[in-house]
Amino acid sequence: MCNITSKEEELAIAITIISLLSGFAIVLYGSGQTINALSNGNPSIADNYTSLLSAGATLLLVGLTGWYVYETRKLRIEEQQRQQEEHEQQVNNIRATFKAEISGVENLDNISNKFTADEIARMRRIVPTAMYENNCDQLGMLNECEVEAIVDYYGTAQNIEDLSYSYRTHSDDEEEKNQNREEIMKKVCELSCYQAHALDKLNNENHSN
Missing domain, CATH: 1.10.287 (Helix Hairpins)
Structure with missing residues (x-):
C-alpha cells in the first residue's frame, strides 16, 4: 500500500x-x-x-x-x-541472464595454456553467446558500466570467432595464419580479463550509473 x-x-x-x-x-x-x-x-x-x-x-x-x-x-x-x-525486476532478470552465461565459462584464463592457437581456431565457439544474442536489445536497461563491460566481453568473443574463421578458410596463406595465431592468443587473454571485469560490474551491489 x-x-x-x-x-x-x-x-x-x-x-x-x-x-x-x-x-x-x-x-x-x-x-x-x-x-x-x-x-x-x-x-x-x-x-x-x-x-x-x-x-x-x-x-x-x-x-x-x-x-x-x-x-x-x-x-x-x-x-x-x-x-x-x-521495471526493477526486469532489470534484475536481464542482469542475472547475462551473469549466468558469462560466469558459466570456467577456467577461461587457462584456455591459452590448455590449448594451442590451432586448437582454439578449430573450436566453433569459444564461449556461449546465445543469451547475449537473444537479449542484446535489452542491454539499455542496465547501467553504462555494465553495458560497456558486457559488450567488451562478447565483442572480444566475436573477434576470436572471426579470427578463427579466417584461420580456417585461409589454410594456404601461412603468413596470415601465423598472424591469426598470435592475434587469437592475444584475444583469448583479453577475453579472460573482460570476463572478470563484466562479472565484477554485474555483481556490484551499486548498479547506478
Missing part, C-alpha cells in the same frame, strides 16, 4: 474529514429543522434554514472533492510504485 505521511497531506486529509463530517451534520440538522417547520405549517421558518442547508452542501462537496483527489493521487502513486518494481 502507498504510505502517505507528509504533514501537508495529513492536514489535507484532516480538513477533508472535517468538511465531510461538518457538512453532513449541518445538512442533517438543517433538513430536520426544515421538515419540522414545514410539518408545523411554518414555511417562513423553513426558509431560514435554506442558507444553512446550502453551506452544509458546500462543505460536503468540498469534502468529497478532497477525498476524491486524495484517493486518485494515492492510486497514481501506487501504480508508479508497481511499475517501478516491475
Whole structure:
C-alpha cells in the first residue's frame, strides 16, 4: 500500500474529514429543522434554514472533492510504485541472464595454456553467446558500466570467432595464419580479463550509473 505521511497531506486529509463530517451534520440538522417547520405549517421558518442547508452542501462537496483527489493521487502513486518494481525486476532478470552465461565459462584464463592457437581456431565457439544474442536489445536497461563491460566481453568473443574463421578458410596463406595465431592468443587473454571485469560490474551491489 502507498504510505502517505507528509504533514501537508495529513492536514489535507484532516480538513477533508472535517468538511465531510461538518457538512453532513449541518445538512442533517438543517433538513430536520426544515421538515419540522414545514410539518408545523411554518414555511417562513423553513426558509431560514435554506442558507444553512446550502453551506452544509458546500462543505460536503468540498469534502468529497478532497477525498476524491486524495484517493486518485494515492492510486497514481501506487501504480508508479508497481511499475517501478516491475521495471526493477526486469532489470534484475536481464542482469542475472547475462551473469549466468558469462560466469558459466570456467577456467577461461587457462584456455591459452590448455590449448594451442590451432586448437582454439578449430573450436566453433569459444564461449556461449546465445543469451547475449537473444537479449542484446535489452542491454539499455542496465547501467553504462555494465553495458560497456558486457559488450567488451562478447565483442572480444566475436573477434576470436572471426579470427578463427579466417584461420580456417585461409589454410594456404601461412603468413596470415601465423598472424591469426598470435592475434587469437592475444584475444583469448583479453577475453579472460573482460570476463572478470563484466562479472565484477554485474555483481556490484551499486548498479547506478
